[in-house]
Amino acid sequence: MQSSFLPSFRSMMEDFWNSEKWFEKSFLNGENLPAVNIKENEKSFDVEVAAPGFHKEDFKIDIGNGILNISAETKKEDKKEKNNYTRREFSYSSFSRSFTLPDSAAEEDIKARYEDGILHLMLKKIDKLPASKKMISVE
Numbered sequence: 001m002q003s004s005f006l007p008s009f010r011s012m013m014e015d016f017w018n019s020e021k022w023f024e025k026s027f028l029n030g031e032n033l034p035a036v037n038i039k040e041n042e043k044s045f046d047v048e049v050a051a052p053g054f055h056k057e058d059f060k061i062d063i064g065n066g067i068l069n070i071s072a073e074t075k076k077e078d079k080k081e082k083n084n085y086t087r088r089e090f091s092y093s094s095f096s097r098s099f100t101l102p103d104s105a106a107e108e109d110i111k112a113r114y115e116d117g118i119l120h121l122m123l124k125k126i127d128k129l130p131a132s133k134k135m136i137s138v139e
Contacts, residue, residue, distance in 0.1 A: 052117030
């Protein structure tokens, strides 16, 4: 009697060792992007980015043409040498997120702070200018 567990286990192991599938699932589909919460109230938009393990110096935030770009990069290296061996470990983490801002977000008035692994951004709101109405004559 053949177990139904064995074929599914084989398939799972083949998927695991298939680096192309692993890369696609882990990185290309955005699974490593940090979680983001966006809250809106009467006076502002509040953006929270979950980015533990970074330092405030690791972040790059810019805005232009209605697009808010948030990115971060950190590199760590640990090297220990003892008697007859060297142990060297390193890690690298980065991400980049972009958001299209609504017309009511003031691009020139943004505050950012990093605290307890969360990047907080506050974008003040501006009053939308009412669309002007213009009559067009037909010739």
